[in-house]
Structures are given as C-alpha cells and as structure tokens.
Amino acid sequence: AQSVAQPEDQVNVAEGNPLTVKCTYSVSGNPYLFWYVQYPNRGLQFLLKYITGDNLVKGSYGFEAEFNKSQTSFHLKKPSALVSDSALYFCAVRVLYGGATNKLIFGTGTLLAVQP
C-alpha cells in the first residue's frame, strides 16, 4: 500500500537552531512528494515539492527538503528556525488512482514548536 509516515508527533527546537522534520514514504514507481504547513484553525499551505531532478528542493519561507531514494525519505529542513515557524507540518505523497492523478495521501502531521 502506498503511504507516508511522519514518525515524530512533535519537534522542539530553539530559535536560531537548525530544524529537521522527518518523513518516510512507501510508493510504487517514482514518488511525487510534498510538504504542507498548517497554522492554527487554517487550511494547509504548500511549502515545496519533489517531482524529479535535484534531490535538494527549496521552498517557501526558507524551507528545503532532501529526497533520499535509498532511505525512502523526504525530510524537511531549515538552517535557522524562527518562532513564527511553529505550526503543524504535513508530508504527502501523490497516489496514482484511476484518472485522478492529483490525489495526495498525507502523513499524520508533526507539530513544530520553536522556543524563543
């Protein structure tokens, strides 16, 4: 079955320190991978995606993610965390299903808490 896993419910980091939010996936074929961010009581916002090409993908708000095929991972990173980065982060994978290729399966989310 195609799925995505976020092993950490919560990640705590001090402001100014680097952060990593982990994601692993299981898909058949080449994966299309995404990161979204959700602020309280809001919809999700797209951060970045990996389709093909460079394994290091740069996205919004200074975030980047590294695609690692051998480890089937797509960890989200940022060199220096801000308090305003505190939010719920979702990893997602595209699932091919019928004619609708845009179906995304989301992980359970990781709450990022950045302390000042």
Add this chain to the structure above:
Amino acid sequence: SQTIHQWPATLVQPVGSPLSLECTVEGTSNPNLYWYRQAAGRGLQLLFYSVGIGQISSEVPQNLSASRPQDRQFILSSKKLLLSDSGFYLCAWSVFGANEKLFFGSGTQLSVL
C-alpha cells in the same frame, strides 16, 4: 488569480440534523476538487474527490456524501449527522497534470453535539 472559498467557518449542529458545506473555486476551469477531514487537529483523511461535474469518488464508507452540481462548486452533505462527524473539514482543488499541487480552503470546524 485563483481563489477558493469555503463556508461556513464554524458550525455547531445537533446529532441527527442535516449538513451542507459548500466550496467554490474561482479563476480556474475544470479543477479537481477534494474534501478532506482532519480529526482531533491532526491527520488528514481524504473523503471525496471529483474530476468533473457529477463525478464523485468516495474514499471511505461513511455518513457523508458529496456532490458537484457545477464545475467549480463542491458540496459536502449529510442527511443525519453523527457525533463522529465532528472535525475540521477542508476543501481543496488542483489542476489535473499541473504538478499535483493542492490549494486548500480555510476550513470548516464542525461540532456535532
């Protein structure tokens, strides 16, 4: 530019009452449309998706139904709400083949009492 509207923002309904949540998209044609539910503020579950007018695919058996009466309108309904229907409902859209990026509405917080 494209925008997505979802309403109402919050809703409190008694058990057994009907439900209708509406979502509309502007600025694009023939979008793929989706309803997700987020329970307890965490995991997202895909409920329905639609690739065209009148075309609805259901992901999980449940007390809810969806309809797409117009190209850019997606409605989530129930005839009789259950307590377990409480959650945060998110509508989303994407353009078929355009890198699969989803655009989400601002969500509806549904409390069934």
